[in-house]
Amino acid sequence: MRVEHVDFWYGDKHALKDVSLDIYRNEVTALIGPSGCGKTTLLRCLNRSNDIIPNVRMEGRILLDGEDIYRPEIDPPLLRRRFGWIAQKPNPFPWSIRTNVIYGAKIKGLVTNRREGDELMEKCLHAVGMWDEVKDRLRSPGTDLSGGQQQRLCIARAIATEPEVLLMDEPCSALDPGATALIENLVDELCKDYTIVIVTHNMQQAARISQRAAFFHLGTLVEVGDTKDIFVRPKTIRCSDFVSGRYG
Numbered sequence: 384m385r386v387e388h389v390d391f392w393y394g395d396k397h398a399l400k401d402v403s404l405d406i407y408r409n410e411v412t413a414l415i416g417p418s419g420c421g422k423t424t425l426l427r428c429l430n431r432s433n434d435i436i437p438n439v440r441m442e443g444r445i446l447l448d449g450e451d452i453y454r455p456e457i458d459p460p461l462l463r464r465r466f467g468w469i470a471q472k473p474n475p476f477p478w479s480i481r482t483n484v485i486y487g488a489k490i491k492g493l494v495t496n497r498r499e500g501d502e503l504m505e506k507c508l509h510a511v512g513m514w515d516e517v518k519d520r521l522r523s524p525g526t527d528l529s530g531g532q533q534q535r536l537c538i539a540r541a542i543a544t545e546p547e548v549l550l551m552d553e554p555c556s557a558l559d560p561g562a563t564a565l566i567e568n569l570v571d572e573l574c575k576d577y578t579i580v581i582v583t584h585n586m587q588q589a590a591r592i593s594q595r596a597a598f599f600h601l602g603t604l605v606e607v608g609d610t611k612d613i614f615v616r617p618k619t620i621r622c623s624d625f626v627s628g629r630y631g
């Protein structure tokens with residue numbers, strides 16, 4: 384994806400200021416920076432989920448595979464289907480584990496019968512490392528799982544719809560260290576097949592799992608580059624102070 388000179392306003396609040404960056408295929412790009420700097424706003428611009436907020440305005444262009452996703456001919460609900468969204472708090476549907484995984488894929492027409500549904504469910508639960516944990520309780524509600532399992536279920540649900548890009552908004556913020564480690568390993572595996580953009584407050588996590596990092600401050604993109612450069616050789620004092628934990 385390519386973000387070109389994006390400005391974004393909530394009413395009078397200028398939340399993103401002339402942001403340009405490239406997001407590469409099969410890489411994890413981490414959006415980092417202090418609270419309120421615009422990370423989630425940018426994430427939501429990438430799949431046009433800001434469109435549903437009243438009184439907002441965006442300028443600039445965002446390209447997916449070279450195509451401007453803000454062109455008037457683009458249908459936002461159809462566009463959003465090309466993305467998977469993993470929220471801060473796991474949000475499984477109040478249905479069975481099986482239905483959770485295949486519901487979106489069914490709506491998209493990717494499964495048309497029971498056998499295809501079962502195959503897809505098994506494949507996606509394997510992909511998130513959960514098959515053995517849940518294979519004997521596929522009819523139990525997804526909401527009965529632990530927080531970490533629920534988040535992996537949400538990732539299984541997202542990948543079942545064959546998205547091109549996975550957008551993750553602090554996916555581990557509600558999880559304990561063990562569940563966080565499982566999600567981090569999973570992100571590492573998933574980037575072989577997907578392009579991933581992740582917002583995280585956890586600098587160790589950004590350093591561990593991303594190949595590229597973008598550091599924001601007050602709506603401005605201060606630095607973007609290889610994660611190791613951002614962490615080991617930051618070009619600005621502001622970024623250096625942030626990644627070393629001097630402020631947050």
Ligand SMILES: Nc1ncnc2c1ncn2[C@@H]1O[C@H](COP(=O)(O)OP(=O)(O)OP(=O)(O)O)[C@@H](O)[C@H]1O
Nearest residue numbers: 393396398416417418419420421422423424425436
């Ligand atoms: N719906 C909204 N209406 C008005 N202002 C908003 C809205 N959402 C976000 N903002 C403001 O836009 C700015 C950027 O917010 P955003 O949520 O993108 O930051 P963030 O870096 O993701 O923050 P955090 O790390 O705390 O989640 C903030 O000043 C925030 O208060």
